[in-house]
Amino acid sequence: MQGSQMIVQKVYAAKKDNNAADDLILQYMGFIKSETSKFTGKICTGNEDEFSISMFAFYEAIVNYDKNRGNFIAFASTAIKNRLIDYSRKEKRHDGNISIYVASDEDSDEQNLLDTVPEDSNVLKYQDQKIAEEEILEFERQLNSFGVSLSDVADNSPKQQRTLDSCHKALRSAYENREVMDKFITTKRLPLAELTALSGVDRKTLERHRRYLVAILLAYSNGYEIIRGHLNQIFLVKRGENK
Amino acid sequence: MTYLIMKLYMAYAVALDNKGRFVKIANLGYKLGQKVTDVILLEDRSTSPRKNIIKQLTLFAAIAASFLIVAVSIWQLNFVTFGHINLKINPEVSIAVSRTRRVLELEGLNPDGVELIEGYKFKGLSQTKVTDDLVDMAIERGYLSDGGEISVSIASENLKWRKKTAKILGEDLQKHLVDMDVSVVLNTSYEEIDDFEKGESATIIIEIPINKGSITNPDDGDSLYDDGDSDYDDDGDSDYNDNGDSGYNDNGDSDYDDGDSFYNDDGDSLYDDGDSDYDDASG
Numbered sequence: 001m002q003g004s005q006m007i008v009q010k011v012y013a014a015k016k017d018n019n020a021a022d023d024l025i026l027q028y029m030g031f032i033k034s035e036t037s038k039f040t041g042k043i044c045t046g047n048e049d050e051f052s053i054s055m056f057a058f059y060e061a062i063v064n065y066d067k068n069r070g071n072f073i074a075f076a077s078t079a080i081k082n083r084l085i086d087y088s089r090k091e092k093r094h095d096g097n098i099s100i101y102v103a104s105d106e107d108s109d110e111q112n113l114l115d116t117v118p119e120d121s122n123v124l125k126y127q128d129q130k131i132a133e134e135e136i137l138e139f140e141r142q143l144n145s146f147g148v149s150l151s152d153v154a155d156n157s158p159k160q161q162r163t164l165d166s167c168h169k170a171l172r173s174a175y176e177n178r179e180v181m182d183k184f185i186t187t188k189r190l191p192l193a194e195l196t197a198l199s200g201v202d203r204k205t206l207e208r209h210r211r212y213l214v215a216i217l218l219a220y221s222n223g224y225e226i227i228r229g230h231l232n233q234i235f236l237v238k239r240g241e242n243k
Numbered sequence: 244m245t246y247l248i249m250k251l252y253m254a255y256a257v258a259l260d261n262k263g264r265f266v267k268i269a270n271l272g273y274k275l276g277q278k279v280t281d282v283i284l285l286e287d288r289s290t291s292p293r294k295n296i297i298k299q300l301t302l303f304a305a306i307a308a309s310f311l312i313v314a315v316s317i318w319q320l321n322f323v324t325f326g327h328i329n330l331k332i333n334p335e336v337s338i339a340v341s342r343t344r345r346v347l348e349l350e351g352l353n354p355d356g357v358e359l360i361e362g363y364k365f366k367g368l369s370q371t372k373v374t375d376d377l378v379d380m381a382i383e384r385g386y387l388s389d390g391g392e393i394s395v396s397i398a399s400e401n402l403k404w405r406k407k408t409a410k411i412l413g414e415d416l417q418k419h420l421v422d423m424d425v426s427v428v429l430n431t432s433y434e435e436i437d438d439f440e441k442g443e444s445a446t447i448i449i450e451i452p453i454n455k456g457s458i459t460n461p462d463d464g465d466s467l468y469d470d471g472d473s474d475y476d477d478d479g480d481s482d483y484n485d486n487g488d489s490g491y492n493d494n495g496d497s498d499y500d501d502g503d504s505f506y507n508d509d510g511d512s513l514y515d516d517g518d519s520d521y522d523d524a525s526g
Contacts, residue, residue, distance in 0.1 A: 015289075022253050049271055056269035056283065059254035064288045087283070132276025136249055150250040150257045154265040159287075168263060216263060226276070230247045231263055 007072050014062045018151050021062055025055060031073070032058050035080045050084060057083035132226045139224055146188050146218065148211045156211040166201045167209050167216075173198035175220050185221055190214055248277045255285060321345055326399030326408065330374060332381045332391070334359040344370045344408065355386065370408070371415040378419060389424040396430040 014021035025032070033044040036054040044051050060083070061076035069075055140150055158164040173195065174180045180194045190210055196203045206213060219227045246258035246268065256270040258279070269283035325342040329335065334355035339348035346365045351357030359380055365373050374395075381387040395412055399405045409429050416427050 018252060025254050052271050053269055053283070055254040056285070060285055063285065066289070083283075129274060129276050132247075133274070136247075136276050140250065150265065151252070151267075154257045154267045157265040164262070164264065212265065215265065227247065227259065230245070230259060230261055230278075 004071065008067050011062055011065050011072050012067075015065075018149070021059060024062065025058060028058065028076075031076075032080070035077055036084070039081065039084045050087065053083050053087045054080045135224060135226050139219065139227060142218055143215055146214050148214050150215075152211050153215040156209055158209055158212065163205060163209070166205050167213060170195045170199040170201045170206055171213060171216055171220070174217060181217075181221060184217055190217070244280065246279050246282050248273045248275055248279065251275060258282065322347065324348070325401070326397060326404060328370060328374070328408070328412070329394075329396040329398075330377055331394040331396070332378070333386045334377075334381060336360055336377055338370065338373060340370050340408075342404065344411070346370055346373045349373070359384070359386075371411065374412060375415065375419050378416070382423075387425065392426050392428060394428045394430065 010020070010024050010027075014024045032054045033046065033051065036044040036048070036051050039054075040048070040050050057080040058076050061072070061079040064079075065072055065075055143150065143153070158167055174184065174191070177194070177198060180191050180198070183191050183194070190206075190213055192203060192206055192210075195201070195206055195213075216231070218224075219231065245261050246266070247261075248256055249259050249265070250257040251270055251273065254270065255267045256273050257265055258268050259265055266282075267285035269285075271283075273279060320342050322345075323341060324339045324347055326340055328338040328340060329352070330338065333353075335352035336356045336359060337350040337352055338346055339350075340346055346368050349360045349363070349365050351360050359377065363376065363380070365376075368376075378387065378393065387393070393416065395409075395416075397405050397408050397412070399408070413427065413429055420427075
């Protein structure tokens with residue numbers, strides 16, 4: 001009885017704290033591997049996609065667990081099983097697909113399909129990948145100086161389209177006002193009063209998504225071209241609409 | 244949708260989609276800065292306390308609404324007047340009944356009617372029990388005897404209900420008055436705009452053969468069974484045979500063969516007394 005209460009406490013702590021979530025996942029690594037093996041019928045080495053899915057499902061179980069739903073382990077076991085079923089179904093759908101590493105011409109083994117993909121595709125070259133990695137790490141460092149982590153931002157990101165649009169409206173008004181952007185960078189605080197006044201968006205909506213607003217505004221403050229390039233359509237398209 | 248991998252954790256990754264949302268996805272060996280298109284998104288089904296309260300309130304409201312609907316339906320079926328039955332022997336009594344034919348109110352329509360129902364507890368009783376009791380009380384007090392007549396009027400806006408009520412009442416009175424020579428006249432009021440103007444009435448003959456009494460309606464010769472809607476099949480239960488008692492033979496006494504002839508009951512023929520009127524004059 002006491003043991004199950006301990007687990008519940010740990011799960012509730014892991015909901016709020018990423019380190020606690022990682023600790024819990026490490027503690028139950030054996031269980032996660034065992035559930036994966038049960039499903040695949042093979043020994044789980046920890047390198048399979050199925051194992052990654054099981055860990056993700058375990059984390060999902062932490063996020064969605066409610067103590068009124070009964071035993072956490074049974075809940076997590078069901079969550080893992082369901083995710084693995086979904087994944088295996090999805091994989092079956094791709095069974096007929098050809099790998100990009102397969103030779104494009106049967107007579108030639110020099111060129112594979114990956115080489116035929118155009119330069120501007122989503123597959124980044126190693127150099128580009130390194131630049132992107134460095135930019136993102138710098139962005140994360142800056143974000144942490146605002147007291148915000150990327151995991152917090154993901155939790156705080158608007159889920160409904162209407163709320164997302166409201167947040168973007170407030171962000172656009174700040175982006176177009178140099179003073180507001182400067183104040184944001186120097187004080188490392190979100191100028192909520194100015195954002196509300198400039199955009200007309202309800203202050204409570206902005207307060208509720210403060211960490212998300214900080215992250216996006218930071219991405220538009222200086223540099224971060226790769227992130228900004230990825231987000232280009234948020235501001236550039238709608239900027240024209242406002243004028 | 245394209246996702247830019249922003250952070251890698253042990254069990255998941257944080258990615259930025261190109262609509263500006265940060266999301267948690269399954270980490271399938273991604274690298275920081277990688278752009279991916281096909282991801283497994285985290286399903287967050289946990290709800291905030293505020294949402295929980297709203298959910299509970301919604302559930303409570305739904306249960307309360309369902310309960311209210313059921314309660315109102317039961318109340319309407321049993322406690323709202325759906326029709327009236329006027330029983331006229333000599334005492335005239337109006338009986339207000341619900342859709343399920345429970346008696347809700349009794350009203351004496353003439354002084355004898357008022358006197359007849361005085362002290363009679365009718366609340367919650369079925370219409371057949373009340374009509375039977377009223378007929379019995381009328382017999383006890385000398386209002387009804389052999390050769391008498393009971394006139395029953397049934398009024399309601401629902402034709403089907405009216406017909407069914409007439410049938411039930413007719414059969415009940417037939418059974419109840421099996422030992423008496425009483426005729427029952429049934430009148431049903433039509434109030435349907437389709438067929439008749441509101442308030443206009445018509446009479447219906449119900450031909451139910453009974454022992455001594457008869458149930459008739461002399462006015463229009465319109466049978467209940469001719470309107471294309473059979474009353475016998477709508478409940479799947481035959482009304483004639485459910486008591487196993489036939490109306491014809493249960494007293495073992497036939498109306499036609501009681502052995503008593505009008506012409507022969509004194510054993511003296513009017514024509515054959517052996518005495519000729521012509522012979523007296525000759526003497």
